[in-house]
Amino acid sequence: MPAPCIAPGVSVSQTALLIDSGPDLNDLLNRVLSKDGWNIDRAANHEEALEIAKRDQFDLIITGRKTRGPEDIEFLRKIRGSRPHVRLIILADEWTPGDVLTAMREGAFSYFCAPFDPETLAETVRKAMNEPCWDDGIEVLAATPEWVRVMARCDIETADRLVLFLQNVRDPNISEADRADIVTAFREILLNAMEHGGHFDPSHHVEIGFVKARRAIICRVKDPGAGFSPEEVRHAANAKTPEDLLSHVAVREEKGMRPGGFGLLMARKLVDELIYNEQGNEVVLVKYLEKPAA
Amino acid sequence: MTMELAKRVSGDVTIIDIHGRCTLGDETERLDQELKKVIEGGSRKVLLNLTELSQIDSTGVSIIVATYVSLRRLKGEVKLLHPTGRVQTVLAITHLLQVIPNFEEEEKAVASFSATRSATANQ
Numbered sequence: 001m002p003a004p005c006i007a008p009g010v011s012v013s014q015t016a017l018l019i020d021s022g023p024d025l026n027d028l029l030n031r032v033l034s035k036d037g038w039n040i041d042r043a044a045n046h047e048e049a050l051e052i053a054k055r056d057q058f059d060l061i062i063t064g065r066k067t068r069g070p071e072d073i074e075f076l077r078k079i080r081g082s083r084p085h086v087r088l089i090i091l092a093d094e095w096t097p098g099d100v101l102t103a104m105r106e107g108a109f110s111y112f113c114a115p116f117d118p119e120t121l122a123e124t125v126r127k128a129m130n131e132p133c134w135d136d137g138i139e140v141l142a143a144t145p146e147w148v149r150v151m152a153r154c155d156i157e158t159a160d161r162l163v164l165f166l167q168n169v170r171d172p173n174i175s176e177a178d179r180a181d182i183v184t185a186f187r188e189i190l191l192n193a194m195e196h197g198g199h200f201d202p203s204h205h206v207e208i209g210f211v212k213a214r215r216a217i218i219c220r221v222k223d224p225g226a227g228f229s230p231e232e233v234r235h236a237a238n239a240k241t242p243e244d245l246l247s248h249v250a251v252r253e254e255k256g257m258r259p260g261g262f263g264l265l266m267a268r269k270l271v272d273e274l275i276y277n278e279q280g281n282e283v284v285l286v287k288y289l290e291k292p293a294a
Numbered sequence: 295m296t297m298e299l300a301k302r303v304s305g306d307v308t309i310i311d312i313h314g315r316c317t318l319g320d321e322t323e324r325l326d327q328e329l330k331k332v333i334e335g336g337s338r339k340v341l342l343n344l345t346e347l348s349q350i351d352s353t354g355v356s357i358i359v360a361t362y363v364s365l366r367r368l369k370g371e372v373k374l375l376h377p378t379g380r381v382q383t384v385l386a387i388t389h390l391l392q393v394i395p396n397f398e399e400e401e402k403a404v405a406s407f408s409a410t411r412s413a414t415a416n417q
């Protein structure tokens with residue numbers, strides 16, 4: 001049985017092991033980690049990193065960008081074998097959608113495909129420090145590039161990690177615009193499921209499935225709640241015209257709810273079909289792809 | 295920090311520069327608090343500069359709408375400056391760009407508040 005995970009804040013100081021990624025990325029990571037008070041150790045490559053990690057304990061390890069996807073996965077397995085709760089962020093110049101999914105299944109904290117967005121990378125490093133007990137948040141039940149099934153714990157941090165993984169499954173047959181639409185719609189539906197179905201209770205989980213067909217992406221999200229009727233929800237914007245856009249604001253104020261209610265509207269506009277089950281706790285999103293996959 | 299806010303004033307218009315990402319969590323809470331503070335402080339003409347906003351989700355949209363509703367009740371106005379990329383897409387699909395006035399140039403945006411007041415005064 002693995003040892004219980006320890007919140008980073010519990011340790012006296014936090015130490016990161018950085019594997020060489022070249023001057024630009026090294027500088028960026030140095031700036032982010034130093035600013036947030038991390039101690040930094042360095043390794044030239046995976047082999048050296050494994051040696052160092054056997055000897056010393058680290059809270060965070062960031063791989064170098066120069067290695068290929070399968071090498072990163074092998075490194076992840078070895079590291080997790082000896083240090084099961086270490087947060088490992090993989091940076092990859094060369095990767096496949098399958099590599100990203102395998103990394104998620106094997107317990108990477110996050111995965112970044114080149115070109116790297118410095119802002120998102122910096123944010124993820126900070127989250128790695130602040131997120132306690134992260135590694136049981138995502139359970140991958142099935143993962144081929146065409147069929148993914150995941151259970152996700154009902155908390156915002158887990159939702160953000162999952163969405164970041166999916167953003168990096170950059171299938172070359174899916175256009176950037178389609179990918180952005182799917183990821184944005186999925187994030188809105190996922191957060192709705194976690195908030196309204198799971199009450200952001202980390203003991204609850206949302207069930208997620210993705211299927212990539214030749215001309216469509218299909219996503220299914222099932223929450224643990226009792227369900228609702230989308231037609232009867234008055235606190236959500238479901239505007240067909242700008243004139244009735246604001247009518248739900250008064251309802252939310254009356255109920256003492258935080259500003260919100262646009263998630264369903266956004267998701268509906270970004271995918272081609274959004275279908276709820278009878279109970280209203282399970283939804284399927286369908287996005288037809290701009291260009292058929294080869 | 296995923297989102298940075300800066301407040302400045304041009305005449306009687308309060309301009310809030312929003313940098314980075316405004317999504318559910320600490321970021322949207324900070325934006326909500328800042329905008330409430332601005333309104334409670336007496337500002338009735340608020341311009342949200344979205345030029346450097348890289349991402350917004352439904353919660354961020356909702357905070358803009360809540361600000362719009364609050365200011366309208368107080369006979370005030372909120373306007374948007376230069377949303378781009380995905381932010382523009384999100385504001386368009388939620389109809390915000392049809393409801394809340396938006397501008398490409400700051401000078402014109404600021405001037406439009408006076409124009410509204412003059413038009414109202416002349417009615």
